[in-house]
Amino acid sequence: MPRKPAKPRPSPQRKPLPYAGKLIPIDGEPIRKKAQKAYEKARRELDQARTQLDQFHTQHRPAFEQWLNSHFGPQLTMLRELGRQLNEQEQLITDVEEYEWIHQVSTAQAYAAVQRRRAGVTDPAPEPPPHGGPNPSTQFSEEGAAFADKSEEEAFNEFAKAFEGFFGQSLPPGFRPPPPTGKPAVTATVKELYRTLVRKLHPDKQAAMTAQKLEWWHEVQAAYTDGDAERLAAILSLVELAEGNPAAHTNVATFQLLAARLKANLRELKRELAGHRHHPGWRFKELTEPTALAQRIRRDFDAEACRLNIVLEENAERLRAWEAEARRHTERRARPGAKNRRRTPPGYNEFSF
Secondary structure, three states: OOOOOOOOOOOOOOOOOOOOOOOOOOOOHHHHHHHHHHHHHHHHHHHHHHHHHHHHHHHHHHHHHHHHHHHOHHHHHHHHHHHHHHHHHHHHHHHHHHHHHHHOOOHHHHHHHHHHHHOOOOOOOOOOOHHHOOOHHHHOOOOOOOOOOOOHHHHHHHHHHHHHHHHOOOOOHHHOOOOOOOOOOOOHHHHHHHHHHHHHHOHHHOOOOOHHHHHHHHHHHHHHHHOOHHHHHHHHHHHHHHOOOOOOOOOHHHHHHHHHHHHHHHHHHHHHHHHHOOOOOOOHHHOOOOHHHHHHHHHHHHHHHHHHHHHHHHHHHHHHHHHHHHHHHHHHHHOOOOOOOOOOOOOOOOOOO
Protein backbone atom coordinates (compact mmCIF):
# COMPACT_ATOMS: atom_id res chain seq x y z
CA MET A 1 0.00 0.00 0.00
CA PRO A 2 1.62 3.32 -1.07
CA ARG A 3 2.51 5.78 1.58
CA LYS A 4 0.91 9.13 1.64
CA PRO A 5 3.31 12.04 1.05
CA ALA A 6 4.23 13.82 4.22
CA LYS A 7 2.84 17.25 4.60
CA PRO A 8 5.44 20.02 4.63
CA ARG A 9 6.00 21.49 8.00
CA PRO A 10 5.52 25.20 8.20
CA SER A 11 8.68 27.13 8.92
CA PRO A 12 8.71 28.72 12.34
CA GLN A 13 7.86 32.34 12.33
CA ARG A 14 10.77 34.34 13.71
CA LYS A 15 10.25 37.64 15.28
CA PRO A 16 12.06 40.52 13.54
CA LEU A 17 15.13 41.78 15.33
CA PRO A 18 14.76 45.13 17.00
CA TYR A 19 17.72 46.60 15.01
CA ALA A 20 16.79 45.14 11.60
CA GLY A 21 16.92 47.77 8.86
CA LYS A 22 18.50 50.37 11.12
CA LEU A 23 21.91 52.00 11.08
CA ILE A 24 23.93 51.33 14.20
CA PRO A 25 26.53 53.98 15.00
CA ILE A 26 29.96 52.51 15.70
CA ASP A 27 32.41 54.37 17.86
CA GLY A 28 35.65 54.46 15.82
CA GLU A 29 37.57 56.50 18.36
CA PRO A 30 39.32 53.46 19.96
CA ILE A 31 40.51 52.30 16.53
CA ARG A 32 41.67 55.79 15.70
CA LYS A 33 43.54 56.12 19.01
CA LYS A 34 45.25 52.78 18.42
CA ALA A 35 46.40 53.90 14.96
CA GLN A 36 47.58 57.22 16.41
CA LYS A 37 49.60 55.41 19.12
CA ALA A 38 51.28 53.25 16.46
CA TYR A 39 52.17 56.40 14.52
CA GLU A 40 53.55 58.14 17.62
CA LYS A 41 55.64 55.08 18.52
CA ALA A 42 57.14 54.95 15.04
CA ARG A 43 57.79 58.68 15.24
CA ARG A 44 59.66 58.34 18.56
CA GLU A 45 61.81 55.49 17.26
CA LEU A 46 62.62 57.49 14.13
CA ASP A 47 63.60 60.52 16.21
CA GLN A 48 65.86 58.36 18.38
CA ALA A 49 67.59 56.88 15.31
CA ARG A 50 68.09 60.35 13.83
CA THR A 51 69.53 61.58 17.11
CA GLN A 52 72.06 58.72 17.16
CA LEU A 53 73.03 59.41 13.57
CA ASP A 54 73.39 63.13 14.22
CA GLN A 55 75.54 62.51 17.31
CA PHE A 56 77.83 60.22 15.32
CA HIS A 57 78.35 62.78 12.54
CA THR A 58 78.65 65.87 14.74
CA GLN A 59 80.31 64.58 17.93
CA HIS A 60 81.84 61.11 17.90
CA ARG A 61 83.31 61.03 14.40
CA PRO A 62 84.98 64.49 14.53
CA ALA A 63 86.48 63.64 17.93
CA PHE A 64 87.78 60.32 16.60
CA GLU A 65 89.35 61.95 13.52
CA GLN A 66 91.06 64.57 15.68
CA TRP A 67 92.46 61.86 17.97
CA LEU A 68 93.52 59.76 14.96
CA ASN A 69 95.43 62.62 13.33
CA SER A 70 97.20 63.49 16.57
CA HIS A 71 98.29 59.90 17.32
CA PHE A 72 98.81 58.41 13.83
CA GLY A 73 99.81 61.37 11.68
CA PRO A 74 102.96 59.81 10.11
CA GLN A 75 101.15 56.53 9.35
CA LEU A 76 98.27 58.37 7.68
CA THR A 77 100.69 60.38 5.55
CA MET A 78 102.51 57.23 4.48
CA LEU A 79 99.24 55.47 3.55
CA ARG A 80 98.07 58.48 1.53
CA GLU A 81 101.37 58.55 -0.39
CA LEU A 82 101.18 54.81 -1.09
CA GLY A 83 97.60 55.20 -2.26
CA ARG A 84 98.60 58.04 -4.59
CA GLN A 85 101.38 55.95 -6.14
CA LEU A 86 99.01 53.02 -6.59
CA ASN A 87 96.44 55.22 -8.33
CA GLU A 88 99.08 56.49 -10.75
CA GLN A 89 100.21 52.96 -11.58
CA GLU A 90 96.68 51.68 -12.09
CA GLN A 91 95.81 54.65 -14.30
CA LEU A 92 98.87 53.96 -16.49
CA ILE A 93 97.99 50.27 -16.75
CA THR A 94 94.40 51.12 -17.67
CA ASP A 95 95.52 53.58 -20.37
CA VAL A 96 97.87 51.01 -21.89
CA GLU A 97 95.25 48.27 -21.93
CA GLU A 98 92.64 50.59 -23.49
CA TYR A 99 95.09 51.74 -26.18
CA GLU A 100 96.03 48.14 -26.92
CA TRP A 101 92.38 47.10 -27.31
CA ILE A 102 91.29 50.13 -29.37
CA HIS A 103 94.20 50.22 -31.82
CA GLN A 104 94.87 46.45 -31.90
CA VAL A 105 98.60 46.72 -31.25
CA SER A 106 100.96 44.88 -28.97
CA THR A 107 101.33 45.78 -25.32
CA ALA A 108 104.83 47.17 -25.93
CA GLN A 109 103.59 49.44 -28.71
CA ALA A 110 100.65 50.58 -26.56
CA TYR A 111 102.98 51.33 -23.64
CA ALA A 112 105.30 53.38 -25.86
CA ALA A 113 102.37 55.27 -27.41
CA VAL A 114 100.86 56.10 -24.02
CA GLN A 115 104.19 57.34 -22.73
CA ARG A 116 104.63 59.53 -25.82
CA ARG A 117 101.12 60.91 -25.36
CA ARG A 118 101.85 61.70 -21.74
CA ALA A 119 105.03 63.47 -22.80
CA GLY A 120 103.04 65.64 -25.21
CA VAL A 121 104.05 63.91 -28.45
CA THR A 122 101.06 63.26 -30.72
CA ASP A 123 101.04 60.07 -32.77
CA PRO A 124 99.82 59.98 -36.39
CA ALA A 125 96.34 58.67 -37.11
CA PRO A 126 96.17 54.86 -36.93
CA GLU A 127 96.29 53.06 -40.27
CA PRO A 128 93.25 51.03 -41.30
CA PRO A 129 93.57 47.26 -40.88
CA PRO A 130 94.42 45.14 -43.93
CA HIS A 131 91.91 43.70 -46.43
CA GLY A 132 89.46 46.55 -45.86
CA GLY A 133 88.29 45.34 -42.47
CA PRO A 134 86.54 47.67 -40.07
CA ASN A 135 88.66 49.93 -37.93
CA PRO A 136 87.86 49.20 -34.28
CA SER A 137 88.83 52.73 -33.24
CA THR A 138 86.09 54.31 -35.40
CA GLN A 139 83.26 51.83 -34.95
CA PHE A 140 81.81 53.42 -31.84
CA SER A 141 82.38 56.63 -29.99
CA GLU A 142 82.80 56.89 -26.25
CA GLU A 143 79.22 58.12 -25.86
CA GLY A 144 77.88 54.87 -27.39
CA ALA A 145 76.67 56.33 -30.73
CA ALA A 146 77.33 54.56 -34.06
CA PHE A 147 79.34 57.54 -35.34
CA ALA A 148 80.77 60.44 -33.39
CA ASP A 149 79.38 63.09 -35.75
CA LYS A 150 75.72 61.88 -35.73
CA SER A 151 73.11 61.90 -33.02
CA GLU A 152 71.25 58.83 -31.91
CA GLU A 153 68.01 60.08 -33.43
CA GLU A 154 69.54 60.55 -36.89
CA ALA A 155 71.13 57.11 -36.74
CA PHE A 156 67.81 55.54 -35.75
CA ASN A 157 65.98 57.34 -38.58
CA GLU A 158 68.50 56.11 -41.12
CA PHE A 159 68.16 52.58 -39.82
CA ALA A 160 64.36 52.83 -40.03
CA LYS A 161 64.53 54.03 -43.67
CA ALA A 162 66.92 51.21 -44.59
CA PHE A 163 64.67 48.65 -42.90
CA GLU A 164 61.59 49.95 -44.71
CA GLY A 165 63.36 49.97 -48.07
CA PHE A 166 64.68 46.43 -47.67
CA PHE A 167 61.64 44.69 -46.14
CA GLY A 168 58.93 46.91 -47.61
CA GLN A 169 57.37 47.67 -44.22
CA SER A 170 57.99 50.00 -41.33
CA LEU A 171 59.64 49.06 -38.08
CA PRO A 172 57.48 47.21 -35.53
CA PRO A 173 56.24 49.36 -32.63
CA GLY A 174 58.48 47.52 -30.19
CA PHE A 175 61.61 48.78 -31.97
CA ARG A 176 60.67 52.42 -31.66
CA PRO A 177 61.44 54.44 -28.53
CA PRO A 178 58.43 55.00 -26.25
CA PRO A 179 56.69 58.36 -26.60
CA PRO A 180 57.35 60.93 -23.88
CA THR A 181 54.95 60.67 -21.00
CA GLY A 182 52.92 63.74 -20.19
CA LYS A 183 52.65 65.33 -16.79
CA PRO A 184 49.78 64.15 -14.58
CA ALA A 185 46.78 66.45 -14.31
CA VAL A 186 46.73 68.69 -11.25
CA THR A 187 43.31 68.57 -9.60
CA ALA A 188 41.65 71.20 -7.41
CA THR A 189 42.32 69.08 -4.30
CA VAL A 190 46.04 68.91 -5.12
CA LYS A 191 46.17 72.69 -5.64
CA GLU A 192 44.41 73.40 -2.34
CA LEU A 193 46.65 71.06 -0.36
CA TYR A 194 49.71 72.50 -2.06
CA ARG A 195 48.72 76.09 -1.20
CA THR A 196 48.14 75.13 2.43
CA LEU A 197 51.52 73.42 2.69
CA VAL A 198 53.30 76.32 0.98
CA ARG A 199 51.90 78.70 3.59
CA LYS A 200 53.25 76.43 6.33
CA LEU A 201 56.59 75.30 4.88
CA HIS A 202 57.87 77.97 2.51
CA PRO A 203 61.52 78.78 3.42
CA ASP A 204 60.89 82.54 3.27
CA LYS A 205 58.19 82.26 5.94
CA GLN A 206 60.23 80.22 8.43
CA ALA A 207 62.03 81.75 11.36
CA ALA A 208 64.27 78.66 11.56
CA MET A 209 64.25 76.16 8.69
CA THR A 210 64.91 72.79 10.31
CA ALA A 211 66.09 69.70 8.47
CA GLN A 212 62.70 68.07 8.93
CA LYS A 213 60.83 71.02 7.44
CA LEU A 214 63.27 71.14 4.52
CA GLU A 215 62.67 67.43 3.88
CA TRP A 216 58.91 68.00 3.95
CA TRP A 217 59.29 70.94 1.57
CA HIS A 218 61.11 68.79 -1.00
CA GLU A 219 58.52 66.03 -0.60
CA VAL A 220 55.73 68.57 -1.20
CA GLN A 221 57.34 69.66 -4.47
CA ALA A 222 57.73 66.06 -5.64
CA ALA A 223 54.15 65.15 -4.67
CA TYR A 224 52.75 68.22 -6.43
CA THR A 225 54.70 67.36 -9.60
CA ASP A 226 53.24 63.82 -9.51
CA GLY A 227 49.74 65.10 -8.68
CA ASP A 228 49.61 62.86 -5.59
CA ALA A 229 46.84 64.23 -3.36
CA GLU A 230 47.14 61.38 -0.87
CA ARG A 231 50.80 62.10 -0.25
CA LEU A 232 50.14 65.83 0.15
CA ALA A 233 47.40 65.10 2.69
CA ALA A 234 49.77 62.84 4.61
CA ILE A 235 52.46 65.55 4.71
CA LEU A 236 49.88 68.10 5.89
CA SER A 237 48.89 65.78 8.74
CA LEU A 238 52.55 65.40 9.68
CA VAL A 239 53.05 69.16 9.72
CA GLU A 240 49.96 69.75 11.85
CA LEU A 241 50.96 67.02 14.28
CA ALA A 242 54.43 68.55 14.58
CA GLU A 243 52.87 71.96 15.29
CA GLY A 244 50.86 70.50 18.16
CA ASN A 245 47.46 71.05 16.56
CA PRO A 246 44.70 68.62 17.49
CA ALA A 247 44.55 65.75 15.03
CA ALA A 248 40.84 65.00 15.42
CA HIS A 249 40.29 65.39 11.68
CA THR A 250 43.01 62.85 10.84
CA ASN A 251 41.38 59.54 10.02
CA VAL A 252 42.60 56.00 10.65
CA ALA A 253 43.80 55.45 7.09
CA THR A 254 46.01 58.54 7.24
CA PHE A 255 47.56 57.45 10.54
CA GLN A 256 48.26 53.99 9.11
CA LEU A 257 49.82 55.49 5.99
CA LEU A 258 52.01 57.82 8.02
CA ALA A 259 53.09 55.00 10.34
CA ALA A 260 54.01 52.80 7.35
CA ARG A 261 56.15 55.56 5.82
CA LEU A 262 57.85 56.30 9.13
CA LYS A 263 58.65 52.61 9.56
CA ALA A 264 60.13 52.50 6.06
CA ASN A 265 62.34 55.51 6.88
CA LEU A 266 63.25 53.87 10.17
CA ARG A 267 64.43 50.72 8.40
CA GLU A 268 66.70 52.78 6.15
CA LEU A 269 68.15 54.66 9.13
CA LYS A 270 68.75 51.43 10.99
CA ARG A 271 70.66 50.02 8.02
CA GLU A 272 72.77 53.16 7.91
CA LEU A 273 73.40 52.99 11.65
CA ALA A 274 74.35 49.33 11.37
CA GLY A 275 77.04 50.31 8.87
CA HIS A 276 78.34 53.10 11.09
CA ARG A 277 78.56 50.79 14.10
CA HIS A 278 81.54 49.08 12.44
CA HIS A 279 83.33 52.45 12.23
CA PRO A 280 86.09 52.78 14.85
CA GLY A 281 84.70 56.18 15.83
CA TRP A 282 81.31 54.84 16.89
CA ARG A 283 80.58 56.28 20.38
CA PHE A 284 84.19 57.39 20.60
CA LYS A 285 83.51 60.14 23.14
CA GLU A 286 82.16 57.56 25.57
CA LEU A 287 85.53 55.75 25.70
CA THR A 288 87.55 56.54 28.81
CA GLU A 289 90.85 54.99 27.64
CA PRO A 290 91.18 54.11 23.92
CA THR A 291 94.25 51.92 24.36
CA ALA A 292 92.75 48.80 22.81
CA LEU A 293 91.41 50.87 19.93
CA ALA A 294 94.87 52.36 19.31
CA GLN A 295 96.45 48.91 19.17
CA ARG A 296 93.83 47.65 16.73
CA ILE A 297 94.24 50.69 14.47
CA ARG A 298 98.03 50.31 14.50
CA ARG A 299 97.71 46.67 13.40
CA ASP A 300 95.27 47.65 10.64
CA PHE A 301 97.58 50.40 9.38
CA ASP A 302 100.55 48.04 9.28
CA ALA A 303 98.57 45.40 7.38
CA GLU A 304 97.29 47.99 4.88
CA ALA A 305 100.79 49.37 4.30
CA CYS A 306 102.11 45.85 3.70
CA ARG A 307 99.32 45.13 1.21
CA LEU A 308 99.89 48.39 -0.68
CA ASN A 309 103.64 47.75 -0.92
CA ILE A 310 103.02 44.26 -2.36
CA VAL A 311 100.59 45.58 -4.99
CA LEU A 312 102.95 48.44 -5.87
CA GLU A 313 105.82 46.04 -6.40
CA GLU A 314 103.70 43.75 -8.61
CA ASN A 315 102.56 46.68 -10.74
CA ALA A 316 106.09 48.08 -10.94
CA GLU A 317 107.43 44.73 -12.16
CA ARG A 318 104.69 44.58 -14.79
CA LEU A 319 105.45 48.11 -16.00
CA ARG A 320 109.19 47.42 -16.11
CA ALA A 321 108.56 44.40 -18.35
CA TRP A 322 106.41 46.55 -20.68
CA GLU A 323 109.10 49.24 -20.77
CA ALA A 324 111.84 46.75 -21.62
CA GLU A 325 109.73 45.22 -24.40
CA ALA A 326 108.93 48.68 -25.79
CA ARG A 327 112.67 49.55 -25.78
CA ARG A 328 113.53 46.35 -27.67
CA HIS A 329 110.76 47.03 -30.16
CA THR A 330 112.08 50.57 -30.77
CA GLU A 331 115.64 49.28 -31.19
CA ARG A 332 114.54 46.66 -33.73
CA ARG A 333 112.74 49.27 -35.81
CA ALA A 334 115.76 51.62 -35.65
CA ARG A 335 118.20 49.05 -37.08
CA PRO A 336 119.41 49.78 -40.63
CA GLY A 337 117.54 47.72 -43.21
CA ALA A 338 114.81 46.70 -40.79
CA LYS A 339 111.42 46.34 -42.47
CA ASN A 340 108.56 48.25 -40.93
CA ARG A 341 106.12 45.38 -41.00
CA ARG A 342 102.65 46.17 -39.84
CA ARG A 343 101.21 43.74 -37.36
CA THR A 344 97.93 42.20 -38.42
CA PRO A 345 95.32 42.81 -35.75
CA PRO A 346 93.95 39.66 -34.12
CA GLY A 347 90.62 38.52 -35.49
CA TYR A 348 91.29 39.45 -39.14
CA ASN A 349 91.91 36.83 -41.80
CA GLU A 350 95.17 37.25 -43.70
CA PHE A 351 93.65 35.72 -46.86
CA SER A 352 91.85 37.97 -49.33
CA PHE A 353 89.06 35.47 -49.87
